[in-house]
Amino acid sequence: MKAWLQQTLAAAGLACAFFISAAMAPAAQAQDLSALTPQQIQQIQKLPRAQQEAIARQFGVNLNDIEAMMNASGKSAAPSDKQDKATETGAAKVVDTRPLNELSPGELAERLAEDDNELQPFGYNLFQGGEPSTFAPLANAPVPSNYILGIGDSLRIHLYGKESGSIEAPIDNEGHVVIENLGPISVLGLRYDEAKELIRNTVRERMGGQEAAVSIGELRSMQIFVVGEAYKPGAYTVSSLTTISQALFVSGGVSDIASLRNVQLKREGKTVVTFDLYKLLTEGDASNDLRLQAGDVVFIPTRGEMVSVAGEVLRPAIYELLPDETLVDALNFAGGLLPTAYRQSIQVQRIRDGARRVQTIDMSKDKLTTPLQGGDAVKVFPVAEETVDSVMLVGAAVRPGVYQWHERLRIKDLLPTVDGAVLPVTDLTYGIVVRSSADRRTIKVLQFDVARAIHGDADENLALQPRDQVVLFSRYESAQAEENQLSAWLKSESDRAREERERVLEVYRKQYLQKLITDDLGFDQLLERTTPERSEELDSQLTSLFAINEHGEQKAEDYYAKFSRHNLLQPILYQLRNQYSATGTLPLVYVDGEVRYPGIYPLIDGANAKQAIVAAGGLKESAYLARAEITRTQLQGGEAEASYVPFNLAQVLQNEVTVPVQGRDRLQILPIPQWQNTLQVRLEGEVRFPGTYTIRRGETLQGLLDRAGGLTEYAFVEGAIFTRADLRDAERKRLDELAQQLRREIASNVITDSGAQVAYAEMNQLLRDLTNIDAVGRLVIDLRNVIGRNQRTTDLQLKDGDRLFVPTVQNTVSIIGEVQLASSYQYETGVTLEEYIKRAGGMRQKADDERIYIVKANGSVVVPERRSWFSSGSTNQIEPGDTIVVPMDTQYMNNIEMWTTATQIMYQVGVALAALSGL
Numbered sequence: 001m002k003a004w005l006q007q008t009l010a011a012a013g014l015a016c017a018f019f020i021s022a023a024m025a026p027a028a029q030a031q032d033l034s035a036l037t038p039q040q041i042q043q044i045q046k047l048p049r050a051q052q053e054a055i056a057r058q059f060g061v062n063l064n065d066i067e068a069m070m071n072a073s074g075k076s077a078a079p080s081d082k083q084d085k086a087t088e089t090g091a092a093k094v095v096d097t098r099p100l101n102e103l104s105p106g107e108l109a110e111r112l113a114e115d116d117n118e119l120q121p122f123g124y125n126l127f128q129g130g131e132p133s134t135f136a137p138l139a140n141a142p143v144p145s146n147y148i149l150g151i152g153d154s155l156r157i158h159l160y161g162k163e164s165g166s167i168e169a170p171i172d173n174e175g176h177v178v179i180e181n182l183g184p185i186s187v188l189g190l191r192y193d194e195a196k197e198l199i200r201n202t203v204r205e206r207m208g209g210q211e212a213a214v215s216i217g218e219l220r221s222m223q224i225f226v227v228g229e230a231y232k233p234g235a236y237t238v239s240s241l242t243t244i245s246q247a248l249f250v251s252g253g254v255s256d257i258a259s260l261r262n263v264q265l266k267r268e269g270k271t272v273v274t275f276d277l278y279k280l281l282t283e284g285d286a287s288n289d290l291r292l293q294a295g296d297v298v299f300i301p302t303r304g305e306m307v308s309v310a311g312e313v314l315r316p317a318i319y320e321l322l323p324d325e326t327l328v329d330a331l332n333f334a335g336g337l338l339p340t341a342y343r344q345s346i347q348v349q350r351i352r353d354g355a356r357r358v359q360t361i362d363m364s365k366d367k368l369t370t371p372l373q374g375g376d377a378v379k380v381f382p383v384a385e386e387t388v389d390s391v392m393l394v395g396a397a398v399r400p401g402v403y404q405w406h407e408r409l410r411i412k413d414l415l416p417t418v419d420g421a422v423l424p425v426t427d428l429t430y431g432i433v434v435r436s437s438a439d440r441r442t443i444k445v446l447q448f449d450v451a452r453a454i455h456g457d458a459d460e461n462l463a464l465q466p467r468d469q470v471v472l473f474s475r476y477e478s479a480q481a482e483e484n485q486l487s488a489w490l491k492s493e494s495d496r497a498r499e500e501r502e503r504v505l506e507v508y509r510k511q512y513l514q515k516l517i518t519d520d521l522g523f524d525q526l527l528e529r530t531t532p533e534r535s536e537e538l539d540s541q542l543t544s545l546f547a548i549n550e551h552g553e554q555k556a557e558d559y560y561a562k563f564s565r566h567n568l569l570q571p572i573l574y575q576l577r578n579q580y581s582a583t584g585t586l587p588l589v590y591v592d593g594e595v596r597y598p599g600i601y602p603l604i605d606g607a608n609a610k611q612a613i614v615a616a617g618g619l620k621e622s623a624y625l626a627r628a629e630i631t632r633t634q635l636q637g638g639e640a641e642a643s644y645v646p647f648n649l650a651q652v653l654q655n656e657v658t659v660p661v662q663g664r665d666r667l668q669i670l671p672i673p674q675w676q677n678t679l680q681v682r683l684e685g686e687v688r689f690p691g692t693y694t695i696r697r698g699e700t701l702q703g704l705l706d707r708a709g710g711l712t713e714y715a716f717v718e719g720a721i722f723t724r725a726d727l728r729d730a731e732r733k734r735l736d737e738l739a740q741q742l743r744r745e746i747a748s749n750v751i752t753d754s755g756a757q758v759a760y761a762e763m764n765q766l767l768r769d770l771t772n773i774d775a776v777g778r779l780v781i782d783l784r785n786v787i788g789r790n791q792r793t794t795d796l797q798l799k800d801g802d803r804l805f806v807p808t809v810q811n812t813v814s815i816i817g818e819v820q821l822a823s824s825y826q827y828e829t830g831v832t833l834e835e836y837i838k839r840a841g842g843m844r845q846k847a848d849d850e851r852i853y854i855v856k857a858n859g860s861v862v863v864p865e866r867r868s869w870f871s872s873g874s875t876n877q878i879e880p881g882d883t884i885v886v887p888m889d890t891q892y893m894n895n896i897e898m899w900t901t902a903t904q905i906m907y908q909v910g911v912a913l914a915a916l917s918g919l
Contacts, residue, residue, distance in 0.1 A: 122278075153171050155170075171188060199214050230300050244290060421454070430449070433468050732775035735773060
């Protein structure tokens with residue numbers, strides 16, 4: 001009575017609170033119902049209908065809206081009830097059941113990590129999302145023949161023969177069914193098949209000429225109890241055909257700590273049967289899933305001992321074990337071992353005597369009858385990834401991978417033919433076999449000629465051993481420094497970076513063509529490939545090879561350097577560096593000089609100089625064959641001493657002499673004396689035969705112009721522009737240094753407030769503009785003196801990348817800077833500097849008339865003498881193609897600033913005089 005009174009007062013108080021809060025707000029203004037807590041919604045649900053309608057009117061909403069919130073609250077409360085129940089009963093954690101699309105990125109990552117790493121108890125997902133319900137009697141349910149009839153069941157009897165009819169005969173409270181003209185028949189307690197036989201015989205005997213067909217009309221309902229660790233324990237009205245498992249679903253499933261191995265059916269205080277859900281889930285055995293009777297109790301106890309099974313099993317999970325079950329039972333529940341399971345080492349972790357201990361079980365020797373106890377963790381490890389009795393083919397092969405090893409296996413077995421086994425880019429002169437020692441602590445490298453091995457040469461067709469790695473390389477190599485530089489340029493979009501990018505692509509094109517000449521093709525084949533169509537195709541291939549995507553990165557991998565020495569040898573060299581001996585030697589040799597790919601290479605057994613040269617890609621055409629040398633470092637008395645071993649390279653290549661190579665040796669291949677690569681110089685403009693010319697070192701500009709046929713009659717010699725690549729680089733470096741110096745000075749002025757009037761951001765932008773100025777690299781020359789036959793002392797020696805541009809005759813004079821109208825004017829003989837400035841409208845107020853200078857057509861700068869500006873002697877200073885520059889006066893002050901400054905000075909002087917006069 002007291003509890004009821006408290007509940008009534010609480011409901012009334014909540015209603016009063018709603019009325020007061022609603023009265024304080026305008027009646028027409030709809031209130032936000034989302035602010036109501038689930039407890040408040042439940043209190044509203046308990047109020048009478050009239051009060052619920054009044055609250056809805058006061059809130060300006062329909063009662064249907066509140067009822068919808070009540071229903072939503074009731075549905076959402078169920079999972080929380082289950083979670084609260086799990087928390088109260090000691091479950092491990094509350095599971096976040098929100099959909100994935102409602103989680104934050106961090107919560108989503110945590111959820112996925114939990115799903116991937118945490119084992120879940122087996123079988124509980126069968127009841128996820130279950131809601132309590134009632135099984136209503138079904139008229140068309142299949143009824144087994146051993147079904148026991150009871151009060152409430154209904155039989156449908158069809159009579160046929162002399163007369164036909166249908167009778168709906170329910171079993172009354174005394175257990176009888178009544179058939180017209182036949183009387184009551186007692187069927188209570190009979191099996192369904194017994195009742196059918198009884199009725200058919202009775203009709204046949206007592207109603208001559210009549211037959212009967214009997215079926216179930218309706219099934220009776222009954223009340224059962226589901227208690228213990230059920231999701232919603234309580235009494236439920238169910239169909240008379242309900243079994244134990246169906247009763248679990250009726251009650252919404254089980255809690256997180258329920259036992260799935262010991263579900264008990266109790267009848268009249270006694271346990272009728274124990275139902276093991278694991279047998280149903282793993283074996284499909286439902287023999288103990290008995291039908292319930294009215295008043296039966298389904299009792300779900302708490303779970304027993306739990307063990308986890310993880311690793312290489314079919315169904316990793318946490319399982320409940322009965323007291324007499326062992327390791328083999330746990331593995332059977334997990335679906336058995338996977339083919340990848342390592343059966344010789346199954347780990348069982350167990351807490352014993354306050355410490356975590358480990359037991360290792362060998363399935364091939366030990367019996368799996370090892371008993372388990374609660375808290376045990378069974379871990380089945382996978383077999384090793386490395387294959388045994390196999391060899392590996394790596395690199396520039398058509399079918400790289402792992403191959404079976406057998407006795408008499410040789411390289412030719414892996415590479416039967418050139419066409420079908422190796423790629424078109426494969427270096428057929430150099431391949432290695434990496435062989436590890438028995439303890440796998442060290443490796444050694446064997447070298448072979450790929451082409452000769454494929455053709456069956458006994459010396460090169462090496463016999464292979466288990467775990468050998470056969471490595472094939474590409475004939476093409478990309479320098480790492482160039483790749484890093486290219487990667488940096490690809491990310492820049494400035495004009496200078498684009499020019500540099502084009503230059504790098506051109507370098508790669510030239511290198512590719514050179515490789516075609518020196519590796520595969522002669523000049524005749526090259527000419528065939530460099531027709532306009534082939535050139536366009538080659539350019540397209542190279543462009544796609546170094547294609548730039550929208551992020552400014554390389555889109556395609558460099559196919560020709562994918563299997564380069566640089567890429568494939570790095571892990572091998574790293575391991576060899578850790579194998580130095582007590583004598584200080586390393587199984588490495590450095591090859592430098594005139595070889596294709598200078599660098600560090602593995603030292604093979606019995607290595608010689610020729611093999612080291614082959615490993616480095618062979619000689620360049622500039623290699624000096626008469627002499628080469630090895631620099632050898634040896635330890636003598638604990639100190640390193642260097643010695644030099646010269647040899648004749650031609651004799652080594654012809655196998656006349658064998659020069660052994662040791663660890664740490666440095667093999668130096670010398671260049672041919674006076675060997676220089678050809679230089680390229682470009683002539684443009686008014687040259688009789690312009691174009692790019694290949695010259696030898698020491699050739700001069702006069703000699704090249706003679707080869708090009710000299711200048712045309714329209715050449716403007718005084719305006720020739722000569723640029724040089726190294727001057728451009730030096731100019732760019734000076735600009736960068738200047739910008740860096742100015743940046744430090746500006747920052748210092750800002751810190752010391754001496755430059756506070758200047759915005760640092762604006763100055764920094766100006767400095768960035770300065771660094772983006774393209775360097776020209778112009779060299780001022782007097783081309784007329786260079787081409788003069790009697791002026792050989794002024795001739796210019798050419799360098800690679802030089803460029804000469806000879807413009808067409810110009811007859812103009814340009815004026816720029818602080819003039820009224822900067823423009824160009826036709827050159828007239830005798831017109832003075834002052835007259836050209838007057839033609840431009842005269843100088844502006846900010847012009848610095850004392851610093852006017854002239855940029856001559858050849859790039860030189862002339863500062864006229866002041867005495868000759870307005871005299872007749874100044875006429876010869878202005879020539880065709882000249883540019884007059886009138887700079888700005890940096891010390892200029894306008895009239896307002898000047899008079900303001902003067903006024904302040906006069907005021908200060910007056911104050912000082914007044915002070916002196918008062919003394």
